Amino acid sequence: MGKDKFNVLFMGTPEFAVDTLEMLVNNHNVLGVVTQPDKPQGRGYKLKSSPVKEIALKYNLDVYQPDKIKGNIDFIDKIKSMDLDLIIVVAYGKILPSDILNIPKFGCINSHASLLPRHRGAAPINFSIISGDNKGGITTMFMDEGLDTGDIIEKYEVKIDENMTAGQLHDKLKVISSEGMKDTLKKIKNGTIRRQKQDDSQSTYAPMLTKEFGHIDFSKSAKDIVNLIRGLNPWPVAYCLYEEKKIKIYEAKNVSFTEDKYKNSDYGQIVKVDDEGILVKCGRGFILITIIQFESKKVMSIKSFLNGNIINKVKLN
Numbered sequence: 329m330g331k332d333k334f335n336v337l338f339m340g341t342p343e344f345a346v347d348t349l350e351m352l353v354n355n356h357n358v359l360g361v362v363t364q365p366d367k368p369q370g371r372g373y374k375l376k377s378s379p380v381k382e383i384a385l386k387y388n389l390d391v392y393q394p395d396k397i398k399g400n401i402d403f404i405d406k407i408k409s410m411d412l413d414l415i416i417v418v419a420y421g422k423i424l425p426s427d428i429l430n431i432p433k434f435g436c437i438n439s440h441a442s443l444l445p446r447h448r449g450a451a452p453i454n455f456s457i458i459s460g461d462n463k464g465g466i467t468t469m470f471m472d473e474g475l476d477t478g479d480i481i482e483k484y485e486v487k488i489d490e491n492m493t494a495g496q497l498h499d500k501l502k503v504i505s506s507e508g509m510k511d512t513l514k515k516i517k518n519g520t521i522r523r524q525k526q527d528d529s530q531s532t533y534a535p536m537l538t539k540e541f542g543h544i545d546f547s548k549s550a551k552d553i554v555n556l557i558r559g560l561n562p563w564p565v566a567y568c569l570y571e572e573k574k575i576k577i578y579e580a581k582n583v584s585f586t587e588d589k590y591k592n593s594d595y596g597q598i599v600k601v602d603d604e605g606i607l608v609k610c611g612r613g614f615i616l617i618t619i620i621q622f623e624s625k626k627v628m629s630i631k632s633f634l635n636g637n638i639i640n641k642v643k644l645n
Contacts, residue, residue: 333357334413334434334513343379344498345418347506348439352416353387355510359410360390364421398425407431414513417471418505421450426473434516436471439505441498443467443483445531448476453501454494455534458559460551464488464497466504468512470523479523481515484508493561542566546596546644550582550613568596569645570622578627579619583607590614596644603631608644 338349339362352358361384366375377385384391394403404427407415415436417424429436442452444467447459456464465485472478484504488497515521542560544553544567557566557580565576585607590599593609600607605616621627622637633639 332517334517335359335411337362337407337410337412337415337432338380338384338418339363339415339420339424340380340418341378341421342419344441344502344505345380345420346383347502348416348418348509349380349383351506351510353389356513358387358389359412360392362392362394362420365393365395397422397428404428404431414516416509418509423473423475424471429471429473437481437509437512437516438469438471438476438478439509440467440469440476441465441501441505442534443485444469444476444480445526445528447532447534449534450536451534453498454537454559455532456488456559457492457494457497458555459532460555462488464501466501466508468508477526477528479525481512481521481523482508484511491558493558495562537564539564544568544577544644546608547611550610550615553610553615554580554582565621571640571642573623575623576621576627577617577619578621580615580617581605583614583616585614594643598639598641598644601630601634601639601641603634605630606639 334356336352336356336358337360338352338358340349341364349361361380363378363380363384366377368374369376381391392403392406394400397403407428408431412432414432414434417436417438424436440452442456443463443465447455453464463485465483467483468481469478470481486500486504537560542564544556546553557577560566561578565578567574567576590609593599595609595611597609598606599609605618608615608617617630619627619629620633
């Protein structure tokens with residue numbers, strides 16, 4: 329391509345996108361940053377900037393926060409005036425219309441936190457773990473008008489071990505996203521880029537998470553329940569009802585446990601409580617809950633909670 333540095337516009341919002349923005353600042357000409365509008369947070373509903381906006385202001389970059397993009401003529405004209413080589417998108421939060429996708433000379437490139445076409449959508453990291461995948465990763469791709477359906481440029485894999493949480497995978501992938509985008513831009517610059525169509529028949533969907541999604545169904549297998557707990561840690565956190573009160577479950581293990589005296593217990597039944605955890609029968613197998621948060625209490629181990637509290641052997645719902 330003959331250019332040492334690209335003129336880029338960055339679009340992103342959460343903490344996950346920050347490393348990639350800083351990589352671009354250090355290696356290319358960032359002509360502006362687009363991020364979601366400030367939102368009220370906390371008890372005082374004070375407006376809070378996105379993590380990407382905070383980094384953009386640190387580097388004195390121009391920041392744009394349109395409420396909507398599609399049909400926003402003023403915003404689109406502003407982008408057209410920038411002489412852009414590329415638009416780089418990392419977890420921005422909205423699908424881009426064609427009248428923006430067609431503006432940059434070399435296209436719009438997205439870094440998606442899964443091995444596409446698996447886990448298209450808003451929560452790929454969480455669903456990589458909830459689905460029990462043993463590997464995840466970052467996919468860089470040329471964006472089109474679909475939901476994460478564009479041509480793949482590169483995939484960067486990472487192993488998911490059996491105890492990894494969504495938060496831990498997030499922290500790994502945000503670094504890989506930055507490194508992967510740097511590598512991808514280098515290949516565009518060198519003219520060594522390859523495009524690969526996605527196999528739509530292999531696609532899965534990772535929808536936006538809600539707090540309600542975390543309600544544990546103990547009729548499912550112990551393995552599936554532990555995957556859900558890992559996949560929703562640190563947010564929104566899996567939960568169940570203990571004597572009609574909501575408790576959040578941060579960690580649990582899938583354990584082998586074959587005592588016949590519990591074989592006729594209902595799923596959700598607490599069958600044993602000690603310092604190691606709360607043993608609960610599931611639709612298939614048992615889980616040992618080890619880190620928990622009762623209402624108005626701190627997150628703590630079961631051993632710590634039992635120091636001054638009692639857990640009754642009731643059925644969890």
